Amino acid sequence: MCLGVPMTVVEGDEFSALCARGDEKRRVSLLLVGPQAVGTKVLVHIDSAIRVLEEEEAAQLDRALDGLAAALRGENFEEAFADLIESGPRLPAHLR
Known part of the structure; x- marks a missing residue:
């Protein structure tokens, strides 16, 4: 499985x-x-920028990736997904 990661343009x-x-x-x-x-x-994704991100979306992705890394190390990861845990399950708009 390949993951896209948020990165910042330096030059x-x-x-x-x-x-x-x-x-x-x-x-x-x-x-x-x-x-x-x-x-x-x-x-x-695979050394290509595929989309420009807003600051908040990039921060959410960073938190999720940090949470995933913590889970793989056997550490507490729930705080990285607080926005999902607090809101509970939701169907996408096109399925409601």
């Missing part, structure tokens, strides 16, 4: 950008999203 040009998440940095393609300004959050 870039018309076709690619150096992006960072924590200590990790990687060069990613911008062909699907176009040139992006430094500081822009993008969803990176």
Whole structure:
């Protein structure tokens, strides 16, 4: 299984950008999203930026990935998913 991860553009040009998440940095393609300004959050999947993210969505994804890592280490992870736990199960709008 492959996961997309939120990353921040550190530097870039018309076709690619150096992006960072924590200590990790990687060069990613911008062909699907176009040139992006430094500081822009993008969803990176297989070294390609596939979507520009809003700050809050990027933060939610970061929390979820941190929670997943904590669960894999056998640590408490519930706080990473507080927004889901508090709201309970919900059907997507198109299924209601």
